[in-house]
Amino acid sequence: MPTPAPQFPNRDSVTTIRADGSRPFIYPADVRGRFASARRISAYALIAFYLSLPWIKINGYPAVFLDIAQRRFHLVGLTFAFQDLWLLFFVISGVGFSLFFVTALFGRVWCGWACPQTVFLDHVYRPIERLVEGDAVRRRALAAAPMSLEKILRKALKHTLFVLVSAVFTHLFLAYFVSVPEVWEMVRHNPTEHWSVFVFMAVYTSLTYFIFSWFREQVCIVICPYGRIQSALTDDHTLAIGYDAVRGEPRGKSGTAGAGDCIACNRCVHVCPTAIDIRQGQQMECVGCTACIDACDDVMTRLGRPTGLVRYDSMRAFGGQKTKWIRPRTILYFFLLLVGASVASWAISTLRPANIGVTRMVGAPYILDDVNVRNQYLVRLVNKRNSPADFVLRVDDAPAGIRMIGFDRPVTVPALGEVVQPLILQQARAAYTGPFHFEVRIEDLARSFHLERKVDFLGPEARLLRATEAPKK
Numbered sequence: 001m002p003t004p005a006p007q008f009p010n011r012d013s014v015t016t017i018r019a020d021g022s023r024p025f026i027y028p029a030d031v032r033g034r035f036a037s038a039r040r041i042s043a044y045a046l047i048a049f050y051l052s053l054p055w056i057k058i059n060g061y062p063a064v065f066l067d068i069a070q071r072r073f074h075l076v077g078l079t080f081a082f083q084d085l086w087l088l089f090f091v092i093s094g095v096g097f098s099l100f101f102v103t104a105l106f107g108r109v110w111c112g113w114a115c116p117q118t119v120f121l122d123h124v125y126r127p128i129e130r131l132v133e134g135d136a137v138r139r140r141a142l143a144a145a146p147m148s149l150e151k152i153l154r155k156a157l158k159h160t161l162f163v164l165v166s167a168v169f170t171h172l173f174l175a176y177f178v179s180v181p182e183v184w185e186m187v188r189h190n191p192t193e194h195w196s197v198f199v200f201m202a203v204y205t206s207l208t209y210f211i212f213s214w215f216r217e218q219v220c221i222v223i224c225p226y227g228r229i230q231s232a233l234t235d236d237h238t239l240a241i242g243y244d245a246v247r248g249e250p251r252g253k254s255g256t257a258g259a260g261d262c263i264a265c266n267r268c269v270h271v272c273p274t275a276i277d278i279r280q281g282q283q284m285e286c287v288g289c290t291a292c293i294d295a296c297d298d299v300m301t302r303l304g305r306p307t308g309l310v311r312y313d314s315m316r317a318f319g320g321q322k323t324k325w326i327r328p329r330t331i332l333y334f335f336l337l338l339v340g341a342s343v344a345s346w347a348i349s350t351l352r353p354a355n356i357g358v359t360r361m362v363g364a365p366y367i368l369d370d371v372n373v374r375n376q377y378l379v380r381l382v383n384k385r386n387s388p389a390d391f392v393l394r395v396d397d398a399p400a401g402i403r404m405i406g407f408d409r410p411v412t413v414p415a416l417g418e419v420v421q422p423l424i425l426q427q428a429r430a431a432y433t434g435p436f437h438f439e440v441r442i443e444d445l446a447r448s449f450h451l452e453r454k455v456d457f458l459g460p461e462a463r464l465l466r467a468t469e470a471p472k473k
Contacts, residue, residue, distance in 0.1 A: 039122070046119055061074040066177050069178075104233055107288060238314060241286065353389070358423070375459075379407070391411050
């Protein structure tokens, strides 16, 4: 018979909010272990990746360059024009379904291993804090101590480093939108020459400093909706960090007769960045950082007991039952993942190195004279390549006798530029049979691709036109 799932006591409050509504500042203890080492390597790799993207050139542009001023977005060699933003919907949908699937299987692995809030806080700002103020005990004592020269100097040094790091990260973030050379030029010149950018940088740096120096875990608990959404995405078979109550209870000091493996040292609570007690079961505040696993494993190793009292496992497994990886929830999310990935891949495959827009000139929809019926258009060609390109335009599916004025020779569009030229179509009154549809088609000289736009040729009804001509005969 499988062992019944353990029952955990209910909590009636959030760990980072006191009964009076105030917030206690948390001083998590440092921890070492296999997960801490793996997370540190992963975090520094992610930080290096983030900081290096504006410096890496692909096809002459940074690997990620969101050039809002020119309405161009360069992503790993691909260039998207402003008109391609509709692709973002499919990309976000694919990423969202991927997150659903991963969460259903592995819980909040994103929060603990890859979320920028966790990565920067745990691996940049908290190490600085430990370097300046010491371990958790010393930091707590320093905060409670009366004002002194040492306290002022340590606090001033810590917050100065926080501001400098926040400014560096903010400037690198700006480089994603204006490029590294442009950021450097702005830094070297008077702020009054770039007031809007300077104000943005000051506000964003202040916000970054505020979040990582004071607000911290409240971002995950109060602002981020993912902790609440996960309850709808997971179930008892989802892999999560938990406490083996069957093995650990009842708690007691080492050597106590009848006691479980948990010696109630509370080390798992001391290292938790959100101050929860993992022994109370799954909780919204848990970000999956694995600190409690390393802390408990260290204690178990010192006691000569098996590790894994706190570990990655499903709630079913903690209750002695079997974890089911393939279940309706994971099948549904995997199907949605495939749909999202397929649609996103299809949408990106429709991307072309140029765009065409055809609009009717402002004024009368058509012009009628004694000889012709005429329609006038503006054709906008956008070149998304990093080099000039020549395009040829022609009109297809139009009745015989249509005369095209404009675009009688190839049009050169500069790199990442656009050209707007008039296109005039006219038909003799004698050959005119009424409004019709036609197709404007462009292709490059190498004929590597083509684009089409359906356009209407407007004019009066042919029978009315003939009626006006009858008296003249």
